[in-house]
Amino acid sequence: MNDHEANGxxxxxxxxxxPVDGRRVIALDADRVDKALIVRFNDGxxxxxxELVIRYQQRIYNTALRFxxxxxxxxxxxxEIFIKVYHALxxxxxxxxxxxxxxxxxxxxxxxxxxxxKRRHYYTSDSMEQAVETQDGEMSxxxxxxxxxxxxxxxxxxxxxxxxxxxxxxxxxxxxVIVLRELQGLSYEEIADITGQALGTVKSRIHRARLELARxxxxxLEIECEP
Numbered sequence: 053m054n055d056h057e058a059n060g061x062x063x064x065x066x067x068x069x070x071p072v073d074g075r076r077v078i079a080l081d082a083d084r085v086d087k088a089l090i091v092r093f094n095d096g097x098x099x100x101x102x103e104l105v106i107r108y109q110q111r112i113y114n115t116a117l118r119f120x121x122x123x124x125x126x127x128x129x130x131x132e133i134f135i136k137v138y139h140a141l142x143x144x145x146x147x148x149x150x151x152x153x154x155x156x157x158x159x160x161x162x163x164x165x166x167x168x169x170k171r172r173h174y175y176t177s178d179s180m181e182q183a184v185e186t187q188d189g190e191m192s193x194x195x196x197x198x199x200x201x202x203x204x205x206x207x208x209x210x211x212x213x214x215x216x217x218x219x220x221x222x223x224x225x226x227x228x229v230i231v232l233r234e235l236q237g238l239s240y241e242e243i244a245d246i247t248g249q250a251l252g253t254v255k256s257r258i259h260r261a262r263l264e265l266a267r268x269x270x271x272x273l274e275i276e277c278e279p
Contacts, residue, residue, distance in 0.1 A: 082107075086150040093141060101141070105134050108151070111236060112158050118231045119162040120169070121220055129165050133158050148245055155238070155246045159228065166224070218268040226261035233258050 086107075092100035112133055117126035137157055144153060219227055232238045232246065240258075244251045 082151065083149050087146065090141065090144065090146070090150060101138055104137075104150075108154060109134065112154070115155070115158055115231060115236060116162050118219065118227065118235065119166055125165070125169070129162060133161050136161065149242075152242055152245050155232070155236075155242075156248075159232075159246055163224070163228075214269060215265075218265050221268060222261055222264055226257055226264060229254055229257045230261040230265070 086104065089100045089104050093104070109130060113126055113130045116129045116133070117123065120126050120129060137154060140157070144150070219230065222230065228247065229243055232243045233240070238246070240251060240254055243249075243258075244254045247254065249257075
């Protein structure tokens, strides 16, 4: 185990990736890269694991943040997930894509952590309705508008915060699938594999989550549209 793993920290630098057109091509290319890194890792190259972490740590962190709503908890859980993956990776048989398996580990860990925090009454009714925030503003930058107009940027940011707050109010099973579908861009089939649910169940939950989001956001967005 290298210094990063021994200290329980993750590398911060991102590897540069060549842009590839087409979501399917990108997915196939990503799968090949993951498999090559896993082979290197199993052959004793521990730096290959750092590369896997760099490829996925932001997405796993964003998923954890959507579930746990608190930056500190999401960062801690992200560390725990990758430590668990490090020890479990030699047992990974490649029957599914690495990314699918990783999200399975991550989602199970997030759900267990969420149950633990709820048992300890960690969340208040106010915190459940607040948009998630980070210490470094990473999520704000991710959803920031390209429009340079300060007023429009402020309005866009306010709308995004309302959307995030609405996602927080979804039932756990609905928030789980909507995060994977709309924020992580996974296919219905991948979500079914990750959650262990039937494909029809996944589609139904995503549909109900979208309807619930529309219901929650309708009065808020109508207010914004008033002259």
